[in-house]
Amino acid sequence: MSNIGAIDGHDAHHDDDHHHGPAKGITRWIYTTNHKDIGSLYLWFSLAMFLLGGTFALVIRLELFQPGLQFVEPNFFNQMTTMHGLIMVFGAVMPAFVGLANWMIPMMIGAPDMALPRMNNWSFWILPFAFTMLASTLLMEAGAPNFGWTFYAPLSTTYAPETVTFFIFAVHMMGASSIMGSINIIATIQNLRAPGMTYMKMPLFVWTWLITAYLLLAVMPVLAGVVTMMLFDVHFGTSFFNAAGGGDPVLFQHVFWFFGHPEVYIMILPAFGVISEIISTFSRKRLFGYDSMVYATSSIAFLSFIVWAHHMFTTGMPLAGELFFMYATMLIAVPTGVKVFNWISTMFKGSITFETPMLFAIAFVVLFTMGGFTGLMLAIAPADFQYHDTYFVVAHFHYVLVPGSVFSIMAAVYYWLPKWTGNMYDETLGKLHFWLSFVGINILFFPQHFLGLAGMPRRIPDYALQFADFNMVSSIGGFLFGFSQLLFVFVVIKCVRGGKKASAEVWEGSHGLEWTVPSPAPYHTFTTPPPIAENAHARVETKGDV
Amino acid sequence: MQPKNKFLLGLLSSALVLISTHASAAWELNMPVGVTNISRETYDLHMLITIVCALIGVVVYGVLIWSLVKYRKSKGAKAASFHENTTIEIIWTVIPILILVAMAIPSTTVLRQIYDTSESELDIMITGYQWRWQYSYLDDEGEEVSFFSNLSTTDDQIAGLDEKGENYLLEVDEPLVIPVNTKVRFLLTAADVIHSWWVPEFAVKKDAIPGFINESWVIVEETGIYRGQCTELCGQDHGFMPVVVEVVEKAEFDIWYSERQEAAAAIAELTDQDWTLEQLVVQGETVYRTFCMACHQANGQGLPPAFPALTGSEITTGPIEDHINVVLNGVPGTAMAAFGAQLNPVDLAAVITYERNALGNSVGDFVAPIDILQAQAE
Ligand code: HEM
Numbered sequence: 013m014s015n016i017g018a019i020d021g022h023d024a025h026h027d028d029d030h031h032h033g034p035a036k037g038i039t040r041w042i043y044t045t046n047h048k049d050i051g052s053l054y055l056w057f058s059l060a061m062f063l064l065g066g067t068f069a070l071v072i073r074l075e076l077f078q079p080g081l082q083f084v085e086p087n088f089f090n091q092m093t094t095m096h097g098l099i100m101v102f103g104a105v106m107p108a109f110v111g112l113a114n115w116m117i118p119m120m121i122g123a124p125d126m127a128l129p130r131m132n133n134w135s136f137w138i139l140p141f142a143f144t145m146l147a148s149t150l151l152m153e154a155g156a157p158n159f160g161w162t163f164y165a166p167l168s169t170t171y172a173p174e175t176v177t178f179f180i181f182a183v184h185m186m187g188a189s190s191i192m193g194s195i196n197i198i199a200t201i202q203n204l205r206a207p208g209m210t211y212m213k214m215p216l217f218v219w220t221w222l223i224t225a226y227l228l229l230a231v232m233p234v235l236a237g238v239v240t241m242m243l244f245d246v247h248f249g250t251s252f253f254n255a256a257g258g259g260d261p262v263l264f265q266h267v268f269w270f271f272g273h274p275e276v277y278i279m280i281l282p283a284f285g286v287i288s289e290i291i292s293t294f295s296r297k298r299l300f301g302y303d304s305m306v307y308a309t310s311s312i313a314f315l316s317f318i319v320w321a322h323h324m325f326t327t328g329m330p331l332a333g334e335l336f337f338m339y340a341t342m343l344i345a346v347p348t349g350v351k352v353f354n355w356i357s358t359m360f361k362g363s364i365t366f367e368t369p370m371l372f373a374i375a376f377v378v379l380f381t382m383g384g385f386t387g388l389m390l391a392i393a394p395a396d397f398q399y400h401d402t403y404f405v406v407a408h409f410h411y412v413l414v415p416g417s418v419f420s421i422m423a424a425v426y427y428w429l430p431k432w433t434g435n436m437y438d439e440t441l442g443k444l445h446f447w448l449s450f451v452g453i454n455i456l457f458f459p460q461h462f463l464g465l466a467g468m469p470r471r472i473p474d475y476a477l478q479f480a481d482f483n484m485v486s487s488i489g490g491f492l493f494g495f496s497q498l499l500f501v502f503v504v505i506k507c508v509r510g511g512k513k514a515s516a517e518v519w520e521g522s523h524g525l526e527w528t529v530p531s532p533a534p535y536h537t538f539t540t541p542p543p544i545a546e547n548a549h550a551r552v553e554t555k556g557d558v
Numbered sequence: 559m560q561p562k563n564k565f566l567l568g569l570l571s572s573a574l575v576l577i578s579t580h581a582s583a584a585w586e587l588n589m590p591v592g593v594t595n596i597s598r599e600t601y602d603l604h605m606l607i608t609i610v611c612a613l614i615g616v617v618v619y620g621v622l623i624w625s626l627v628k629y630r631k632s633k634g635a636k637a638a639s640f641h642e643n644t645t646i647e648i649i650w651t652v653i654p655i656l657i658l659v660a661m662a663i664p665s666t667t668v669l670r671q672i673y674d675t676s677e678s679e680l681d682i683m684i685t686g687y688q689w690r691w692q693y694s695y696l697d698d699e700g701e702e703v704s705f706f707s708n709l710s711t712t713d714d715q716i717a718g719l720d721e722k723g724e725n726y727l728l729e730v731d732e733p734l735v736i737p738v739n740t741k742v743r744f745l746l747t748a749a750d751v752i753h754s755w756w757v758p759e760f761a762v763k764k765d766a767i768p769g770f771i772n773e774s775w776v777i778v779e780e781t782g783i784y785r786g787q788c789t790e791l792c793g794q795d796h797g798f799m800p801v802v803v804e805v806v807e808k809a810e811f812d813i814w815y816s817e818r819q820e821a822a823a824a825i826a827e828l829t830d831q832d833w834t835l836e837q838l839v840v841q842g843e844t845v846y847r848t849f850c851m852a853c854h855q856a857n858g859q860g861l862p863p864a865f866p867a868l869t870g871s872e873i874t875t876g877p878i879e880d881h882i883n884v885v886l887n888g889v890p891g892t893a894m895a896a897f898g899a900q901l902n903p904v905d906l907a908a909v910i911t912y913e914r915n916a917l918g919n920s921v922g923d924f925v926a927p928i929d930i931l932q933a934q935a936e
């Protein structure tokens with residue numbers, strides 16, 4: 013570690029001891045404006061939602077273990093698929109990335125905290141209320157929302173259970189939280205970089221989050237708009253989506269997917285950043301093609317605004333529309349490919365070790381690419397007529413979201429846990445958790461490709477007999493993956509409570525400002541900005557030569 | 559062999575036996591080739607893109623695995639210091655673009671064919687309802703042929719009380735019948751929420767959307783029975799509204815069609831006939847079981863609050879005009895559909911009479927089919 017880093021870490025420590033450390037007791041968490049506290053709150057919240065959403069998924073897999081209706085009624089099954097999707101997307105994946113952003117972005121750019129600390133507190137504390145409201149519908153007489161996480165009208169308006177109003181307000185609150193969170197991230201990155209930390213020196217995680225934050229800012233209001241239109245249809249007699257009143261159910265889908273497609277990239281771009289950091293660290297080699305990674309991320313973000321109707325190929329768009337959205341969607345595969353090639357080139361001629369974060373990162377590259385391939389297949393509109401709304405699509409988006417986004421979050425947690433807690437996690441258990449998850453996830457989702465191709469529609473509680481075998485296999489994989497996550501919880505708690513002391517740099521190949529402060533990172537870091545080397549990427553220079 | 563291995567092997571093979579006891583086409587891996595020109599071309603596109611992806615996968619995963627094996631630190635690998643190369647970045651941007659263009663060309667050709675709905679010989683209107691399909695043959699001559707196609711799998715099979723049949727969940731009371739080697743055009747719409755009509759072996763999947771009429775077409779080249787399902791989440795019984803199409807020789811179709819026209823004419827006649835309360839109740843019970851029971855339950859107790867009870871309710875025991883109105887026009891904003899468009903006057907009269915004089919009610923009045931016609935005219 014260079015001198016610069018050591019001096020800085022010392023400074024920060026000094027601050028911690030003699031000025032404001034964390035408050036005591038529960039008020040520390042309720043009133044906190046500290047980016048690290050808020051980051052932890054987001055991450056714990058996300059873990060809780062991950063387990064809740066996972067429980068719903070296991071109810072689904074339990075019912076689908078065999079043909080016939082065994083455990084739940086069709087209507088409750090629909091509530092499970094809906095709540096599973098909503099909670100995983102809005103409760104588990106998005107808050108986890110915001111938590112990582114809170115913890116890491118200030119430390120990566122040499123800032124003392126987020127730019128808007130009080131709003132930061134509010135952004136987080138909205139979420140428990142939003143999700144309590146959403147989940148409470150399960151206990152109401154009319155039951156939870158049952159119209160799918162995509163909540164197509166008029167099933168979600170004219171034909172919805174009464175609880176749809178709670179759903180609408182919950183979505184509004186999540187949206188407000190996301191918008192505030194993204195404003196905060198943009199303000200932090202654009203204003204609080206340490207002098208000399210130019211844009212093209214920022215770690216890729218910061219870059220991908222900056223772009224993600226702009227995506228959020230652009231599309232969350234669209235989501236708010238569409239649920240408001242639903243609210244008016246349900247309660248105030250308008251007919252935005254009601255054909256009988258002159259409205260247009262397909263309009264709903266256009267507006268929803270104008271939000272929805274960028275949303276799926278919101279869930280993967282920060283993952284790209286995490287994976288770029290980790291692969292470079294454990295290959296002990298600078299990230300290959302940094303500039304092209306930034307450009308590829310930007311082009312993905314741009315393209316994500318003009319492909320939304322690839323979710324709507326079967327709605328009967330005119331031919332010209334089908335062709336446009338088919339070509340645009342195929343194009344997205346190009347920058348996505350560039351990213352994968354860059355990761356592999358980073359490993360090529362590196363000096364690779366296989367600690368748990370790296371195992372998750374490698375699995376990410378392999379399995380996310382699988383999801384990319386099926387994405388490309390789905391882009392071919394005539395073929396999509398066969399794939400659409402079958403288990404093939406379910407397999408596609410779970411490959412990009414679980415071994416994609418979720419694995420990247422787990423990789424990030426293992427990677428930065430020593431920095432957060434000052435303790436090393438249990439490497440043996442971490443690896444065990446990885447292998448159980450890796451095997452489980454493939455048994456769970458790979459057979460779903462076959463089910464979809466053989467003709468099994470998605471969102472059904474019961475199925476024809478020819479789908480029985482692969483469903484049973486898939487359910488077994490589901491339980492394996494699901495229960496393995498308890499091990500993850502155990503490893504994290506064990507690490508928080510103690511373990512081998514971690515050094516400041518933690519990993520041999522680590523690079524970047526966050527590794528220049530002691531482990532655990534003091535409550536306040538970089539209260540004075542660290543110096544950044546002039547003519548090279550900060551993440552290399554502060555560490556010396558990697 | 560180690561005892562432990564033997565045990566595992568035993569477990570595995572008994573699992574396999576368990577799994578392979580399902581009689582039907584198990585372990586199906588791929589999309590059906592299908593029985594239309596379009597379905598074959600779609601299948602070819604699917605195979606082409608799969609193979610392209612597989613080849614790219616071999617290269618990408620190959621290099622990845624090679625790097626992981628060769629450049630391990632434990633093997634003494636020292637990290638190189640290169641970190642960019644513009645030439646290679648350009649190469650791996652341009653090559654994928656070329657592959658994509660090559661893929662886009664055949665895809666465009668197939669898509670254009672799929673969109674050519676001109677010159678059909680037979681037009682059929684397909685309407686999605688919660689949770690059944692209605693098929694209406696659009697024909698200017700003679701009585702209109704129009705009927706509903708309901709799931710015919712029994713509740714006992716679904717609940718596991720009865721053995722599941724071969725076509726479990728993929729069987730209906732009345733399939734759609736179309737002639738072979740004939741261009742049939744489908745016009746799709748829906749009466750309540752969005753549904754989607756799919757037959758994998760025709761490679762036809764099209765959304766049925768309220769307020770819209772979508773078009774699709776087939777020329778099926780082999781007679782037979784083809785099965786599919788609704789693929790757009792449409793509420794509680796989305797998983798229970800299969801599509802079954804029977805494709806028959808043209809001559810056979812003509813016979814079937816004229817029989818259906820005669821039957822339709824007979825219904826018209828029945829409507830004019832005199833009915834007694836008892837006759838209507840008998841007929842009404844069958845209708846009730848198919849259309850009303852899912853929500854209002856066999857005993858008429860419903861599932862309040864979503865599905866109100868019919869036994870002793872204000873509607874079923876109050877003025878008959880209100881009862882007719884609810885059944886014909888439904889209750890907007892609730893799951894109660896407008897059955898006026900779904901059932902013929904005889905069935906409507908029968909089911910209303912049944913609801914008033916069974917399920918624990920005994921109002922004693924009845925409505926004749928002719929009254930329904932009158933109410934519909936108003
Ligand atoms: C190469 C990149 C990708 C392409 C070309 C692609 C293409 C597609 C297409 C065409 C569909 C619609 C399929 C259908 O409903 O018939 C789809 C669905 C989906 N994709 Fe992707 N995709 C890609 C990557 C991703 C990524 C990175 C994510 C998220 C991390 C993602 C998440 C989803 C989700 C959630 C759905 C299904 C939404 C739903 O209907 O519930 N995809 N994708």
Ligand SMILES: [Cu+2]
Nearest residue numbers: 273276322323
């Ligand atoms: Cu999309």
Ligand SMILES: [Cu+2]
Nearest residue numbers: 788790792796
């Ligand atoms: Cu459906």
